[in-house]
Amino acid sequence: MTETRYKVVFRGEIQQEKTIEQVKIQLAQITKQSPEKIELLFSGKPITVLKEADEVTAKRYQTAFHKAGAICYVRAITAPNTVVTPDAIPPKNPTPKKIPSSRAVVKKVPATTSEDIFNTAEESPRKKGSVVFISIILLVILVAGAFFATPYLTVWNMKKAYSARDAATLNSYVDFPTLRLNLKSQLSALIDKEIKGTPVNSGASPREAAQAATSFAMAKPLLEPLIDQFIVPETVEKLLAEKVPEKEAQSLNSSMEKIKLSYDGISSFLVTTEVEGKAITVVFARVDVINWHVVDVRLPTDGIDLPTEMGTPSVNAEEEVPAEPVAEPVSPTESEIKPNAYGALAYSTTSGMHGLSSQKSSQAEAEQEANNRCNSLTAKKDCQVLSMINNACIALAKASDATIFGWAWNNTQLEAEERAMRDCQERSVDCRLQQSFCSK
Incomplete structure (x- = not known):
């Protein structure tokens, strides 16, 4: 024999000792529904709270509504070719009234239609879990996106600070002590490479290579103090205070157009551009979840032109023959050495x-x-x-x-x-x- 199924219907009736506002609040808490949906229960027409369920489940819904001060009815669903006598339902009362909760109930607006707004009540925990899960996924995506975008925002802020000639803001994105250490290590390695007999420019004669090695050897002791002197916030302030020559401005704009941004691990970010045809890479390191600082500048690996910069002959420079004889240099005295x-x-x-x-x-x-x-x-x-x-x-x-x-x-x-x-x-x-x- 087919099991009898039941539905639960609410007709807008409440217990005598309850106010309608109290009932609405209690129903919202029990059903976990929005106030707007609770208002529909009191729209003046019968509402199907539970579309179909076994008798135990239907009675559970009826008991829950009773605790909230609302009266609902359990009705058997008539199967095909079967006559089922439903529970008695009080006649429709055109005038809402309150009666003791021990008897029948009250507060009703007659209507002939039925609307099912809680037919998924049993599924609400599952739906709630799905909503929470989806919300967590969206939150993770947003946080990950913000986490990924932080170095790009840092570069953008530095660009704005440079355009505004804001040295203080620009300096706040630079870790000067770490930058100095990395530059010293990098330049020292390049100088050692040159001294060991691998000239920057190929094709140099042995004599020119020897001159270059000597120049680099003389430059090395001056390297660290020069970096300590110039890689400081004051240098940035002076550079921004000076007017950039037109030729240098054009070169700078050209370099800005060739910038490439990329991650180099989760805590390292690279900004690469070209200066006079050579790649220069600025290295950012993550300070915390949001902030990044400049910690290194990777110079071209094909060498540096220190001999010319230090005022000594370049390995490729042609020797000029003086037009007139030059007097022989006077040997320095012992006190001068x-x-x-x-x-x-x-x-x-x-x-x-x-x-x-x-x-x-x-x-x-x-x-x-x-x-x-x-x-x-x-x-x-x-x-x-x-x-x-x-x-x-x-x-x-x-x-x-x-x-x-x-x-x-x-x-x-x-x-x-x-x-x-x-x-x-x-x-x-x-x-x-x-x-x-x-x-x-």
């Missing part, structure tokens, strides 16, 4: 210990002694040479965090100390001068 006095500074970023050397006859000897002194003070033996000097002064400053430090080289001890403090204070306010010395 300054012997080499190499010194070095080594540092451990884990312990904050440092070691120094001075008055050495060779660079290798100075670096080895500084490293040995530093490693003797730390268990990890992880000291590295920060800088080498020759007939100059050097200073070291550091914060309470050993990973935050600064150093500088200069001809005078006072200037070296001031620059070392500035270098350290760019990343921390609690920097203190640790040591300074001269090797002359």
